[in-house]
């Protein structure tokens with residue numbers, strides 16, 4: 001392992017979100033998901049999630065938030081949302097470390113299977129999840145908005 005990579009791993013702190021992280025996490029999601037619809041505005045999503053539970057996770061490196069995601073567990077399945085790593089920190093194992101951490105946290109809650117959705121325009125990210133052991137399942141995803 002190179003010294004640079006060793007230093008990056010040494011200084012990677014993965015933990016639950018705290019209030020001080022809010023502007024940095026919002027900025028990270030804005031830059032990572034620039035085409036998301038207005039109802040997925042990062043501030044709205046973050047506040048709505050924190051009103052329900054605290055399963056929001058961040059990766060901190062040298063006082064910067066370089067990774068974040070939301071997890072959910074409904075007693076049957078776990079879900080991942082908003083998985084993002086700062087562009088300058090990608091392909092350094094940050095995203096993998098975050099997902100492994102979150103899977104462990106979900107498993108501690110009793111979760112045995114985790115689902116996620118990838119927008120069709122973002123299909124290249126499939127390789128990231130496959131490298132982590134996720135498999136594509138033959139499903140159609142449906143949803144509705146509740147007025």
Ligand SMILES: CC(C)(COP(=O)(O)OP(=O)(O)OC[C@H]1O[C@@H](n2cnc3c(N)ncnc32)[C@H](O)[C@@H]1OP(=O)(O)O)[C@@H](O)C(=O)NCCC(=O)NCCS
Nearest residue numbers: 032083084085090091092093094095096118125127128131
């Ligand atoms: C997807 C994302 C979180 C990956 O984070 P990351 O820190 O770069 O991922 P890692 O460094 O842990 O990658 C681990 C492995 O996944 C695969 N991988 C990661 N990004 C990839 C990409 N863009 N294309 C192909 N394979 C990729 C590689 O096998 C990689 O290992 P390698 O670098 O040794 O080849 C990051 O690219 C990102 O934030 N993208 C924008 C937001 C997004 O689309 N999120 C997913 C929503 S479903």
